[in-house]
Amino acid sequence: MKTILAAYSGVLRGTGSSILSALQDLSLALWPCRSKMEKQLQAMSVLQWIISFLVMGITCTVLLIYTFCTDCWLIAAIYIAWLILDWNTPKQGGRRSSWVRNWTVWTYYRDYFPIRLIKTHNLLPNRNYIFGYHPHGIFCFGAFCNFGTEATGFSKKFPGIRPSLATLAGNFRLPVLRDYLMSGGICPVNRNSIDYLLSCNGTGNAVVIVVGGAAESLHCAPGINAVTLKNRKGFVKLALQRGSDLVPVYSFGENDAYRQVIFEEGTWWRAMQKRLQKILGFAPCLFHGCGLFFGNSWGILPFCNPITTIVGEPITVPKIEEPTREMVDLYHAMYIKSLQSLFDKYKTRFGLNESDILYIQ
Template sequence: MVRRTVEGSRGSVVTGEEREPTPETVVVKANGRSGDPVAGGDDAVGVPIALTVFLCLVALYCRSTVSLWIMGFLLLLTFGPVSDKSKYGRAIGSFVGRYSPGHFHVNVHFEDVKAFDDSKSYVIAAEPHSIFPVGAVSLLNITGLMPLTKSKVLASTAIFCTPFLRQVTTWMGLVPATRKNFVNYLKAGYSCIVIPGGVQEIIYMSKDYEVVYLKKRHGFVRVAIETGSPLVPVFCFGQNKAFNWWKPGGKLYVHLSRAMRFAPLVFWGVLGSPIPYRSPIHVVVGKPMEVKQNPNPSTEEVAELHAQFLSNVETLFSKYKDATGNAGTELMIL
């Protein structure tokens, strides 16, 4: 457990709804606005899932011909080609990115916003995953909240097997979380936003404390060293409140989840739907950790940087939990 209390914090703050310039703040504007009736970008997750469920239910109750057409349509969306270069797709992705931060009241706290150089590629490691990593996705360049113009989120491959959600997330800038994608995008000049703990954190997720599964996650650190990309620690407060959820407990659930590499659970939002609640989310972006490039880093070299990263995550949590309204929250690092 991490139990530290730091009164106050002096990081720069960028908000999805409004921007107030200060001597230490770079002014960044997002178009999402609180109370905007069309600010529904957050539904990029809920609406596609709800629509898929609805069509499946319609297929079950309709005549065989209609059912076949619906199932064929869903299969086409699941396995058909989808391009992040699509003109109309990118317009949809930009719309989602523009309005999501305002709806969620996303606040991005920068330890040192001036430390970022848009000509560099960063490994931005955000924690925790929660049911859906809203905070990590809010750091994409399409939202305008980060001082970077090229970025990608590395996401679970399960997302890209879900109709509608696959299309929307691709157009927003999410890509399958593979080592090949990770390395290639960094070399191509993109900053990569990763959630090292991944869906494994859902297994241990609790409403009483925050959980990060990092002690055995060294791959993202190794890639940062191999490519010489600065490593940026990020902690997201408030994601657990975006949904209500229930999952079984016990060792059997843990073993099954590990075997499936997926943590089954029941979650719901507004009126019992998959649409998330409008809950404030605070994303704390730490100072970039400079990394000396080494194409073949030793285990000791990786372990040393990994330990520094863990320490920085703990520090971000302890320093900002009071300022973000999470004074009574504890952090468990597994």
């Protein structure tokens, strides 16, 4: 109110620079703080991604079925006909959109945490790569922002490299959601899809696999540095068969996005989680974040903790169509050693202690 009166009196006395300056002062007094508005936009951008990932596919499926019961059934029939014709597109490189990957909403998404991408080595465009992303967290916020969008400038930092983040194949069976995911360069995490990108799509491809998967999400919580990797060797065998270099990637802060209730091994709840994981393909976790309008309330929004993704040094892998178990074990051991070295080199820069270690499960 004092700002309004001062601006008004200044114009009356002739001491104000102009009516325009008085109106500017008035607008500052009436409108909410710019930083608060930006924070709300950042929260909304993250919320729309979470809701899209959780319910868009199911909602669109229900709407499609409902449309068949209305006078607009022809629209639904045409869409399903097109869906049948387009069914294999996700397995054949997808349909990425530079326009979608560069939406302004992703910059708000990035700044909410914030999320950073750090490059440690150059990647040659005449090679293909398999990025092993760790840890999974609850929603893989860092993986999506860095590799499913251009918010952190992946294409500028790694010119000539096209990232393809691999996620559950079941998501690509749901209408509309499949197209939304493909527009970001996201692909199904199955053999056919990854094989196509690494062998039939030229060079300069980087398939990003969250190696720990759903099993790893059951162990994520703030302060826990553990990855599920000891018995995950399929991605190493695939890299050998296609001659694609292995690149370890670690995101500091990914596990700090939510507070999760972790059930002990052997309990009924943990057994139920594992059973549902096998049936659904993902692990139902009991977690909470913060509310949309009040940071100290419980909600589905993640906490505003920084996430920093480090892309490590590539491990050169020869092409061996039928690699032996010993060969797979050798490169798997090399990958684990490289990931641990990456973690140890950068841990103290991002809030961890020198005594903290990375547990390989």
